[in-house]
Amino acid sequence: MSDGLVWLGTPAFPQAARKALTDTQLRRNLRKATGTIRDKRLRVSAELDDWEQLRDSAAALKLRTLRHLDRYLEQLEASVTAAGGTVHWAADAAEANRIVVELVKATGGPDGGTREVVKVKSMATQEIGLNEALAAEGIAAYETDLAELIVQLADDRPSHILVPAIHRNRAEIREIFRTRMADVPAELTDEPRALAEAARLHLREKFLRAKVAISGANFAVAETGTVLVVESEGNGRMCLTLPETLITVMGVEKVVPSFADLEVFLQLLPRSATGERMNPYTSAWTGVHEGDGPSTFHLVLLDNGRTATLADQVGRQALGCIRCSACLNVCPVYERVGGHAYGSVYPGPIGAILTPQLAGVGRGSEDGADSLPFASTLCGACYDACPVKINIPEVLVHLRAKVVDAKRGRTVPTMESLVMRAATQVLAAPGRLSMAQKAGALGGRLVGRGGRIGPLPGPFHAWSDTRDLPVPPAESFRAWWQRTHPEETGR
């Protein structure tokens, strides 16, 4: 059910959030998980007294890469090809899916091709809905990351970039395994160790017989053609090592200039992601290696809205994201509503700036992506946590303006634009403002209760239902000043 960047049929953020907030189980699960990871991240990042210098370096490296992206991609293509790999370019999701499907079919020879692939967790392949595209061609795609497996078995959607099943607790995971996993061990408990063991048994045979694996990439080095996958469980190593054919789909922004640049990112990523000094396994390969691992390697370079994002000088910094999820784990909005409310494979603060840009801001808000830049209190915790210093609040405000601008040309004005037009009139003339303040003070006292204004009837309810206002004071500052300083009120 991981059907692409923006999930069709899901409501806009405000409606989805209201529903999610009533799910107390979800809120408990998220509070526990994000709380655990926040403490661990702070502990291991505090061990490095040059954490800020590493962040500055990472941000500069991403800026350098993005400003010269064409050059680095051409260099990457040349170095991967020289090392025995094949590079493909995919302008959009449909083209990427078509390329991968053809490559999988081509592995089978005359007897029809491989009917199954094993997959390493990859945001890019979720974004393009690759599993659905493969299924449509009769090819089964087995997710091998534990959290992805949980989501796939439950026919659920991912709710977190790093841990897609973060919304499930151990008891729920046990229940999913018991009801959906054909070879589930009898007497399965909800001990995480037992659940991990069940996943090991379930996937072992699939790893051993797989002919084709599909992965994403955390980094790809332009200078050398080296591609990296950062993981924990060993499912990545299985997929990257055992099958004969490896197909890697990566967003174009994942390229880094040189091998030495990895010294910055590999210090920042594990500490920001799982709060570990280093993740259990990182695999790095360069093309194909004689006698070791896949004999065929394909690298698919994916655009799918990235070049459009690059064209926005404020918004392009979102492409620096290394998918660590630190911004999700510190976000007060994400912690309360969870990932599904964002209606996209990229939830949380980074999703709120990445999803609308990849989808195209103001392309019509029917899909809900335009509501995402507003899904934030602008508290800035995400900016502080980001290891590559993406100024998420800055991009949020910028995108809000773009969404509003996109609505400006409509023939039927929105309620918001009518209110703003009225406010312009009022604020442009002191006399009108003073009259409005008097009316507001009177009206406020009429509808207020106990010093607060609660939900209002009529056209104001959309705004006032989720906000309490203090009743306006009986006298405005301007009125008070005029009354008490008559000699200074010359004009």
Place this chain on the structure above:
Amino acid sequence: MSSRETMLGRIRAALADVPAEERPEDVPVPRDYRRSHAGADVVGRFAERVADYQATVRLVAEPELAAALGAALTERGARQVVVPEGFRAEWLPAGPFTVLSDDPQLTTGQLDATDAVLSTAALGIAETGTLVLDGGPGQGRRALTLLPDYHLCVLRADQVVGDLPEALERLDPRRPLTFISGPSATSDIELDRVEGVHGPRTLDVVVVTEPGRSKEE
């Protein structure tokens, strides 16, 4: 027009604000972070950090090495042990287990049925408690250190470097590289780390101390 030309064209159009004469190196990248956080006692730090991942670390003088490896394999109950090409003959342990060679290559099924692998490493990283394998002598192809459930890894004390920057400058990116930090693990259930998923569930590391030098060095 091919998608390659389409995408490169879109990128160039998107970057219209970047001056044509700007080169990548004109974008300054500050490099004032540390080359290492590990301090002088890198072997001590390495041992401490590997142990944090629920892996064991032993410091052994070279003359006792073969015996120590044999004891570790016996203690873990290994019956077949695969030892990659290039593992030094004088380090080879003896004990109640069969030593398998990967020449000719074992099948995936045979490897999966093998209890243990005894390998060397290209280097160790102290600050993060990481082993790096690059397929060099005694390390073998990547599947060898992946399918057996028990990985016993030997490296010399002088192969331990302080931190990632020092490690990367010694590694050759043209080789297949595997960075290993503890046994396989997952944080996917309630974001709490538990050890033991698809990769080896048990990792023991033996650091060979140099002859004539004390353990503390």
